[in-house]
Amino acid sequence: MKKIKTLKMNYEFKNVLNRGKYFVNNQVIIYVLKNNLNYNRIGVVVGSKVCKATKRNHIKRLIREAYRKYEKELKQSYDIVMMWNKKTEISEVSFHKILGNMKKSFSKAGILELK
RNA sequence: AAUGUAAGUUAAAUGGUUGCGUGUUGUCAAUGCCGAAAGGCGACACAUGAGGAAAGUCCGGGCUCCAUAGAGCAAAGAUGCUUGAUAACGUCAAGUGGGGGAAACCCUAAGGAAAGUGCAACAGAAAAUAACAGCCAUACUAGAAGUUAGAGAUUAAAGGUUAGAAAUUAAAAGAAGUAAAAUUACUCUAAUAACUAGCUUUUAACCUCUAACUGCUAGUAUGGUAACGGUGAAAAGGCGAGGUAAGAGCUCACCGCCACUGUGGUGACAUAGUGGGUCAAUGUAAACCCCAUCUGGAGCAACACCGCUAUUUUAAUGGAGUAAACAGUUGCUCGCUGUCCAGUAUAAUAGUGCGUGGCAUGAGGCAUAUGGUGACAUAUGUCCUAGAUAGAUGACCAUUCUAGACAGAACCCGGCUUAUAGACUUACUGCUUAG
RNA sequence: GGAGAGAUACCGAAGUGGUCAUAACGGAACUGUCUCGAAAACAGAUUGUGAGGGAGACCUUGCACGCGGGUUCGAAUCCCGCUCUCUCCG
DSSP states (O other): OOSOEEOOSHHHHHHHHHHSEEEOOSSEEEEEEEOSSSSOEEEEEOOTTTSOHHHHHHHHHHHHHHHHHHGGGBOSSEEEEEEEOTTSOGGGOOHHHHHHHHHHHHHHHTOBOOO
16 A cells, blocks of 8 residues: 545544644644554545645655655554644745655654654 | 837746656556456656736637527616737727927827706806896986076175265356345356266176076996906907997908818818807716617526436427417517427436546647738738646756746636836937937 | 626615715724713714824825726726626526
C-alpha cells in the first residue's frame, strides 16, 4: 500500500473532528481518532477565508508532502485530520517550519513509533 | 536622446533526487493479483499534464430537456450616430458629429423634448397656454398747477377828462366887481399848470370766479408691450445701430438657428447657394414614454444510461374523440400533448450511488499566399498539446540573472470588465531640455 | 460549478431624486429619581470620523448611507464597475 488513503465524505470528517483528540500548534491543528482498518487515512483542511485558491492549494501540498515524510514512522489504523490554523499569517509559510511543527504534534499525540 | 503615444510578444531559466493525475502506449513471456472467459486492478517504463486573465459571471452562442420550441398579441427585458465584420453579441473595424491634448493620439449610453404625461427643492415677478409689477396710449373721475379768453376786485404806471387848486403869465383880445383919482392891487375871465380827488382808458402785477386747453399726480377701465425686474443650474437667440406713444427681429449689419435646393458620400454627414423674424418656445428620456431592432424558459448539480431501495399501477403501440371541461406549455388566443377504450409486459414516480456517459477535433492553433483601408474572409500546408470528481503540477538541493507580479481548468467557445512585477519588439510625436 | 438576495449610528430598521438624515422609529449602552439593593417604571442628554480651537466641559468646520466612477443644477436613491456578507441547487 504505497498510495495515501484519504478521507472523502463529509460525515467522516465530522466524526474525526467531534470525537477525536486534538493538538494545537502554531500552524497546524491535528485531530486523531482510532480506526478499525489496518491503514491510516488523512484529511487536509484549509479554510476558504484564509486566502485565495492558489495559496490554499500550495498549503495543502506542503502539508501532504510533510505527511509523506513521516508516513513510515507512524503507527497504523488511525484517522488523522490536519487543519490549518487561521490565526497564523500566510506570509510565514515555509516547508521546514511545517515539518518541525508536525513532528512536535505527532509526538504529542503519541502516534510516532519509537525506534 | 530624455519625455510621451499606440500596437504587440513574453509571463524566470537549466540540471539532479523524490512524489501526484491521465493514457485505444509498451512490458510483467506458460507465473504480479482477481476472474471460467472477455476483461479489470496493480507495478515499472515512456509520453503528457493549468492561464493571460483559468477570476468576475457582465453579454453572446454551441449543447441538453421542456412538442420538433411552434404562430399572433400583450407584458417584461435589452440595445440605441453611420456603414461593415461575425455563428452571434451590449463585441470588433473603418468613418461622422462632439470634447480633450502642443503633437502622436485619446475619450464619447451620441435616436426622439412642436406625440403625450411627470418633475424642476430653496430663491425668484415668473420654472412654462406666459401672468404680475413696470412702461406707453385712450377714456372717465379726483386733486393741485399752468396758459388763453371773459367778468370782477385791488395795487402800480401812463394817458384822457371833470372838479378843486398853490403858483406863473396875459390884458395892445373880454368883461364885471371891490379898494382907490389914476396907476396899481385883489377878484373874475383866459392860458399854462405842479399837485390833490373822482371817473375813465390802456398796460403790468396779484387775487377770485367761469369756460376751454395743456401737461402732471392718484385711481378705475380698455388696449399696446415684452426691452427692464435683485434670484437661480437654467429666464424666451446674442451684440450694435436705426426706429417707436412705449417697445419689440419691428427694420438693418455681423454671428448663431431652421428650411429648401444643388454638389460630394452606400450612409451618418459635409459643403455652397437661396429663403425664413411664426427664429412658437428651457432642462430632464442613466423619469415614464415614443420610434427602430432584438430576445421562449431552464441550465452539465442540465440531461441520458446502469445498479440498489421505497411507493404506486400501467408505458410503448393501435383506435376513438378532436364537441365541452380540466391539467401542462410563465398572461391571453390558437396549436400541440394528456384524459376514454384495447393492449402486451413490467413500467412510472421519488430517493440514492468513492456508478458510467455527457468530457474535449474545436465557429481550434500556427505558417504562407490572395482579396479588403481594416475587423475579417478564402485557399494550401502543418500540428493535436489537461480532463480531475474532496478535485492532479508539489517539495528539497545546486547554478545564473532582471530576484520572479496577478493568480489555479471543472461542459466548451467568442468577447467585455477587473487584478498584474518586470523584460523585449515595432511604428509614431516633438511643448520643453540637451547636443 | 451554477442561480439569487443584500450592505444606512453599537444592534435592528425606515427613508426611492430636493431645503444638512436634527440620520425617523424601536432596542442597547450612560446618568439621575424611586428602592435596603436590584429589576421594572419615569426623566434626561448623547453615540462615526479628519482638522482646528480650548485648562476642561465642550465648540467650529469638513468628510461620511460598503468602495470608485458617470448621468443630473442636485444622488443614500438612477446607471456602470469592483469589494464583502448571506441563501438555494447533488
